[in-house]
Amino acid sequence: MARVAKAKPHDAPGADRDLILGLYRTMLLIRRFEERAGQLYGMGLIGGFCHLYIGEEAVAVGVQSITGPQDQIITGYRDHGHMLAAGMDPKLVMAELTGRAAGAAKGKGGSMHMFSAEKRFFGGHGIVGAPASIGTGLALANRYRDNGGVAFIYFGDGAANQGQVNESFNMAELWRLPAVYIIENNQYAMGTSIERASSETHLYRRGASFNIPGREVDGMDVMAVREAAAEAAEHARSGKGPILLEMKTYRYRGHSMSDPGKYRTREEIDEVRKQRDPIDHVEELLRSKGMADDAALKAIDAEVRRMIADAAEFARTTPEPEAAELYTDVYVETAA
Numbered sequence: 001m002a003r004v005a006k007a008k009p010h011d012a013p014g015a016d017r018d019l020i021l022g023l024y025r026t027m028l029l030i031r032r033f034e035e036r037a038g039q040l041y042g043m044g045l046i047g048g049f050c051h052l053y054i055g056e057e058a059v060a061v062g063v064q065s066i067t068g069p070q071d072q073i074i075t076g077y078r079d080h081g082h083m084l085a086a087g088m089d090p091k092l093v094m095a096e097l098t099g100r101a102a103g104a105a106k107g108k109g110g111s112m113h114m115f116s117a118e119k120r121f122f123g124g125h126g127i128v129g130a131p132a133s134i135g136t137g138l139a140l141a142n143r144y145r146d147n148g149g150v151a152f153i154y155f156g157d158g159a160a161n162q163g164q165v166n167e168s169f170n171m172a173e174l175w176r177l178p179a180v181y182i183i184e185n186n187q188y189a190m191g192t193s194i195e196r197a198s199s200e201t202h203l204y205r206r207g208a209s210f211n212i213p214g215r216e217v218d219g220m221d222v223m224a225v226r227e228a229a230a231e232a233a234e235h236a237r238s239g240k241g242p243i244l245l246e247m248k249t250y251r252y253r254g255h256s257m258s259d260p261g262k263y264r265t266r267e268e269i270d271e272v273r274k275q276r277d278p279i280d281h282v283e284e285l286l287r288s289k290g291m292a293d294d295a296a297l298k299a300i301d302a303e304v305r306r307m308i309a310d311a312a313e314f315a316r317t318t319p320e321p322e323a324a325e326l327y328t329d330v331y332v333e334t335a336a
Contacts, residue, residue, distance in 0.1 A: 019065075028300060036311075049126075051257075059225055059247045061081075073121050075131055094311040132181065133167065150236045153180065158190055161197065191263045215245055217245055217247050
């Protein structure tokens, strides 16, 4: 059964209406985007693998609501939500999924390997655990340049068992690198429960042997995520070295679109959706504080649905890359 316990939504003291509505809108944008991406995959318009972020929206949105222009984001292959939370245009993200020239990576990256230098989004990586080591390199660059930047490095509970993660932790603490490691613990990795795969299931403790502090966070509560991320960013930015956040979250869909998910029951998924849905919790917060009524929330949903419909149509109709594009962007061109 799921280990994401029911909890009272974060009270968000001091948070204003515009902030909470903005977080709500971004989470809803990710939810509607992923729902449509699943439909396009079923229609054969998206090829390869496709890992949906439905249920985990509060993690990327909460963390990336506090990042600055000098910070970087890097994650694994379940990356659509992170890209949208970074402010990337849904049309360009959806077009990348369908392999179009107008896509965020010119149609070459697909679902798992997008990139945006403008948004300081360094991927999308298909190799399990790769964000930990590459992200540590980003943190090293920040320290070397003394630019005040922090690398926010996401990976999952399955990736937490990779050897390169421990090597990255050791280097980051030795050199006091400005890194925030974010373990998105959605309980099942590819399809094996965390109890069957990890001898230590409290993943926020994984940095203890390297003297890296850790914290467990309710990853279904966007305000709790935002608060924890802000404190972690301050820790890393102030020269205290890396810090680890374990986000206890849950994915509603399979590991990927090809996963039937027979390792858990429909009742378990429905219970989490009913009791712990991150978007429902923000709706409850907005209503309880008198910040939005049903009409306002429906208007936001209608606006988001129009955006996603436009993005899907753009992704379906915009041209595919020319064959010659296979030979571009392979090497960096430098002056002689």
